[in-house]
Amino acid sequence: MEKKYLTNLLENYKKNKLTINEVLTKLKNLPYEDIDFAKIDHHRALRKGFPEVVFCQGKTKEQISSIFISLSKKNNNIILSRAEEEIYNYLKKIDGRLQYNKLGRIITLQNKKQDKKGHILVISAGTADIPVAEEAGVTAEVLGNYVERLYDVGVAGVHRILINKEKLFKAKCIIVVAGMEGALASVVGGIASAPIIAVPTSIGYGSHFQGLAPLLSMLNSCTPGVVVVNIDNGFGAGYFASLINLSQQSRA
Numbered sequence: 001m002e003k004k005y006l007t008n009l010l011e012n013y014k015k016n017k018l019t020i021n022e023v024l025t026k027l028k029n030l031p032y033e034d035i036d037f038a039k040i041d042h043h044r045a046l047r048k049g050f051p052e053v054v055f056c057q058g059k060t061k062e063q064i065s066s067i068f069i070s071l072s073k074k075n076n077n078i079i080l081s082r083a084e085e086e087i088y089n090y091l092k093k094i095d096g097r098l099q100y101n102k103l104g105r106i107i108t109l110q111n112k113k114q115d116k117k118g119h120i121l122v123i124s125a126g127t128a129d130i131p132v133a134e135e136a137g138v139t140a141e142v143l144g145n146y147v148e149r150l151y152d153v154g155v156a157g158v159h160r161i162l163i164n165k166e167k168l169f170k171a172k173c174i175i176v177v178a179g180m181e182g183a184l185a186s187v188v189g190g191i192a193s194a195p196i197i198a199v200p201t202s203i204g205y206g207s208h209f210q211g212l213a214p215l216l217s218m219l220n221s222c223t224p225g226v227v228v229v230n231i232d233n234g235f236g237a238g239y240f241a242s243l244i245n246l247s248q249q250s251r252a
Contacts, residue, residue: 037063040070050143051075053235056107057082061090069094076112079142081135081235083107104134104234108142116146118245121171122238123161123188125154125178128203132234133177136199139238140175145245155183161191168192173244175237179203182214189223195244196226199237 032039044052051071056064064080064087071078072095080087088100088107099108120140124133130151137147150167153160161168161184168174168191176185177199185198198221200214207213211231218228229236 035066035070038067040067042071042074045075051078054078054080055082056080056084056087061087065091065094072109076109077114077142078109079139079235080107081105081139101134101138103131104136104138105131106135106138106235108138110142114144116141116144117249118145118172119170120145120147120173120175120241120245121167121194122147122149122175123153123177123184124149124151125176125180125182125184126203127152129177129179129201132199132201132232133175135234136175136177136238136241137234139235140242140245143239143242143246145242153184154178154180155187158187161187165191168194172248173197173241175199175241177201177234177237178218179211179214180205180208182217185218185226185228186221186223189221189226193225196223197237197241197244198226198228199234200228200231202232 032041041052054064054067068078068080068091082105084105085100085102088098091107092098095109097109097111099110122133122137124130133149133151137149141147148167150164153164168188171192171194174188174192174194175197176188178184179201180203182200185196189196198218200211200218202211204213215228215231218226229240
């Protein structure tokens with residue numbers, strides 16, 4: 001939300017002698033914008049620090065564009081997740097500032113550049129896990145974090161992760177994306193001191209059960225400091241990693 005907008009609101013409330021904190025409290029409870037098929041929460045940035053994120057899967061391109069146009073009127077940085085290239089090409093005609101990460105299927109608007117803070121490391125066990133890892137990495141970057149990537153370092157060749165242990169030591173938060181049996185999260189958790197966010201993927205053979213096997217493996221990890229998000233939830237991992245990383249920076 002722009003400072004000018006908040007300042008004008010404060011002026012309107014001056015006659016009631018409200019403080020800026022009281023104004024913000026009122027803003028957090030204001031109604032959403034109802035556009036019939038969607039109810040857009042324009043004040044989420046005030047409550048959460050970042051605008052509502054558009055989940056594109058299952059929506060028509062017309063619905064997505066209407067939601068995006070509404071959000072873009074009030075916000076500088078926007079994320080549209082699980083977006084196919086067709087959606088990006090459609091929206092690009094509406095706003096040429098949009099960027100697209102094809103692997104992560106994520107569209108971003110970064111109209112207001114910001115310094116990247118802290119250090120989040122995103123690791124993928126295999127090349128096939130990179131799309132989910134990219135969704136996590138791009139999400140964290142747009143939220144204002146410095147992100148480093150380390151891909152294809154799974155336990156089938158464990159020396160690949162051991163050679164890169166200095167990167168594990170530097171990171172303030174680590175996202176580990178793995179399919180198959182999902183063992184990489186425990187290995188990384190046993191080396192690094194930073195919090196680990198494990199992301200199981202739907203990549204694997206038959207008894208992998210489309211991600212259920214690595215999900216259960218990660219949930220049953222004996223390594224302390226490992227938390228788990230749902231199958232293929234790169235966005236959720238990137239968002240949570242941002243909360244950890246940026247909270248550390250605010251205390252520094």
